[in-house]
Amino acid sequence: MDLQLHRPEALLRHSSLPIDASTTPRKAAELLRDGKTLMLNDRYGTGVNILTQLRAVLNPPSLKASYVERQNFKRAFEQASHRLLATIAQHKVALIDAPENGFYAELYSEHKVFALPFIEVQRLDSAWQYYDVGVHMSVLGYRIYPFYGTYVPSRLSHLELFGTWLAQYKGVHARAVDVGTGCGVLALMMCRRGFGEVLATDINPNAIESVSREIGRFSDPPPLTLALADLLGTDPTPVDVVVFNPPWMQGNVDGALEQALYYEAGLFERFFDQAFERLTEEGRVVLVFSNLITLVQPDVPHPIETELKRGRFTLVQKLSRKVKPSVPKNGGRPRKTREKVEVWELARA
Numbered sequence: 001m002d003l004q005l006h007r008p009e010a011l012l013r014h015s016s017l018p019i020d021a022s023t024t025p026r027k028a029a030e031l032l033r034d035g036k037t038l039m040l041n042d043r044y045g046t047g048v049n050i051l052t053q054l055r056a057v058l059n060p061p062s063l064k065a066s067y068v069e070r071q072n073f074k075r076a077f078e079q080a081s082h083r084l085l086a087t088i089a090q091h092k093v094a095l096i097d098a099p100e101n102g103f104y105a106e107l108y109s110e111h112k113v114f115a116l117p118f119i120e121v122q123r124l125d126s127a128w129q130y131y132d133v134g135v136h137m138s139v140l141g142y143r144i145y146p147f148y149g150t151y152v153p154s155r156l157s158h159l160e161l162f163g164t165w166l167a168q169y170k171g172v173h174a175r176a177v178d179v180g181t182g183c184g185v186l187a188l189m190m191c192r193r194g195f196g197e198v199l200a201t202d203i204n205p206n207a208i209e210s211v212s213r214e215i216g217r218f219s220d221p222p223p224l225t226l227a228l229a230d231l232l233g234t235d236p237t238p239v240d241v242v243v244f245n246p247p248w249m250q251g252n253v254d255g256a257l258e259q260a261l262y263y264e265a266g267l268f269e270r271f272f273d274q275a276f277e278r279l280t281e282e283g284r285v286v287l288v289f290s291n292l293i294t295l296v297q298p299d300v301p302h303p304i305e306t307e308l309k310r311g312r313f314t315l316v317q318k319l320s321r322k323v324k325p326s327v328p329k330n331g332g333r334p335r336k337t338r339e340k341v342e343v344w345e346l347a348r349a
C-alpha cells in the first residue's frame with residue numbers, strides 16, 4: 001500500500017533567535033509566550049526545561065478547571081511551544097544528548113537539513129521508544145510496535161472489558177470489522193479468538209502503516225486485512241461483528257491523533273447507518289465506550305442512546321467496569337475518578 005504518511009511539517013525557512021542555557025528557561029518561556037521564535041543551540045535538556053517553564057508561565061488550569069478551560073490552555077501551549085525549534089541535520093537532532101531516532105531517516109528521507117518544533121521532536125522521540133522497544137499488551141500476551149502518529153492505548157481497562165465480551169461471545173466468527181483500528185489491538189484480539197477474517201480500517205494512514213508492519217512481524221500472519229477508509233470502508237460483504245472503539249468525546253478535531261480522541265457531529269450517525277446496512281441478520285455491533293461523555297459533556301446527547309431511541313438496534317447487554325484511580329506522574333496520592341469503561345453490544349431490532 002502506498003500511503004501518504006502524516007509527519008510534522010519540516011521547516012525549511014524560518015527566522016528565529018538562537019537560544020541556549022545562558023538564558024534562563026523562564027526568560028526563554030516568556031519570549032515564546034510573547035510570540036518570539038527561538039532556535040535551540042546547545043542541549044536537548046535546554047529544550048525540555050524551556051517547555052516545562054512554558055507550562056508554568058501560561059498558567060496551567062487547576063484539576064477542577066472546566067473542559068473549555070483545559071482546551072484553551074492546551075491550544076495556547078501548542079501554539080507557543082511550536083515556536084521553539086530544533087535543527088535536524090543528516091537525520092539526527094543537532095543537540096547534545098539528543099536520543100537516537102530512526103524516524104528522521106524514514107519520514108524525512110528527502111531533506112538533509114531542516115527544522116522542527118522541539119515539541120514535535122519530543123513526540124517523535126517518545127514514538128520511537130514505543131516503536132523500537134514495543135509495548136506489552138497483556139490482552140494479547142505479546143508486544144506490539146506502534147508506528148509514529150498512531151493512537152496507542154495508555155490504559156488497558158477498556159481492552160480487558162472487550163476481552164471479557166469476546167470470551168463470552170458465542171455467535172458466528174466468520175467475519176468482523178474493527179473500525180478505527182489504531183495500532184490494531186482489537187483486531188488482533190479477534191484474530192486470536194478465531195475469527196476467520198478481520199478487516200481493520202482507519203482514516204489515519206499511519207495507523208494502517210502501523211498494523212501493516214505488525215502483520216509483517218508474524219511468521220504465521222493473522223487473517224487480517226487493512227483498508228485506509230472512513231468507518232466500515234466500501235467493501236459490501238456482510239459482517240458478523242462490527243467493533244468500534246470510537247473517540248469518547250465530542251470536540252474540534254485538529255490533527256490525525258485528535259481524531260482518536262474527539263468526534264465531530266455526524267460521526268456516530270454515519271457509523272450506525274453503515275453498520276446497519278452491513279450487519280448479518282444475527283450480527284452484533286460492539287462499541288467500546290466510557291461514561292466520560294456523561295461526566296464531562298453532560299449537554300451533549302449520548303451517541304449510543306440516541307441511536308437506540310431510533311429503534312433500528314436493540315441493546316443486548318452493556319458491560320461496565322470502574323476505571324482504577326490514576327497515579328499522578330510526579331507521585332502523590334492516586335486521583336479518584338468516577339469514570340467507567342463500557343462495552344455496548346447491539347443487535348438488529
Ligand SMILES: C[S@@+](CC[C@H](N)C(=O)[O-])C[C@H]1O[C@@H](n2cnc3c(N)ncnc32)[C@H](O)[C@@H]1O
Pocket residue numbers: 151152153179180181182183184185186201202203204207229230231232245246247248256259260261267
Ligand atoms: C480511540 S482510537 C481506538 C484505536 C483502537 N481501536 C484501540 O482500541 O486502541 C479511535 C481510532 O478511530 C480512528 N478514527 C476516527 N474517526 C474515524 C473514521 N471516520 N473512520 C475510521 N477510523 C476513524 C482514529 O484514527 C483512531 O485510530
